Amino acid sequence: MEPIRSQVKRGSAEFAILSVLADQPLHGYEIAKRIERQTQGLLVFNLASLYPLLYRLEKRRWVKASWDTSPQGRRRRHYRLTAAGKKQLAPLRAEWRLFFRALNRLAEVARA
């Protein structure tokens, strides 16, 4: 299964990150891998794309990061959703849902 092209998935990275963080706190590298695995390789975001995005979310106080150390002694940043971040998720989901609905009205994407 080939990954969705960036032209199509553009705009979804932030939503994808917040969504996987809603299930559980993760460190940066794991966020990327989890998005990829959970979508069976359909959604693949470059790690170099995700780090700046994580800093942006942190600046907005939607996620909170803290350094920890892996069992192998590697330093890594642990990200978790803040209360403010959780509040963003529902309206974001709603907007994506409306977007899908709108495209379906143009093209019958869902059941084509």
Next chain:
Amino acid sequence: MEPIRSQVKRGSAEFAILSVLADQPLHGYEIAKRIERQTQGLLVFNLASLYPLLYRLEKRRWVKASWDTSPQGRRRRHYRLTAAGKKQLAPLRAEWRLFFRALNRLAEVARA
């Protein structure tokens, strides 16, 4: 109903144009209005965004344009899908469908 933010709809303009042109040939201004009406105001693309996009599609030979004159005597460009453009539509729909499916695996967008 507020329009979908460009952050979210980003990447969908080309698909939206090809989709409405699949139903019938239209001129540029009508393409924009039709997308807006058909999605009940959810998808709104600026006209200034659409014209360069139409030229790009024309260059790729996915659409073919010809000048005509409105009943009011106004000059306008009439766009229609070429055979090549029609061929693009099915795989594009498939890709959008997969994209939706992928996001649903992360966030239950469809039935949240």
Next chain:
DNA sequence: CCATGATATATAAAATGCCTATATATAGGA
């Protein structure tokens, strides 16, 4: 023991996609 791939974070430069602003021009309604 050394190469390779996985884990882990980070920044710079570039490409892409859409928006805002601006310009031009005609028609119709208030």
Next chain:
DNA sequence: TCCTATATATAGGCATTTTATATATCATGG
């Protein structure tokens, strides 16, 4: 006469994501 709708067009700019590059440790296989 002014505003809105119709109709096309270009320039400048911002936001999002990619590619390229850098650094460093751990595990596996040859």
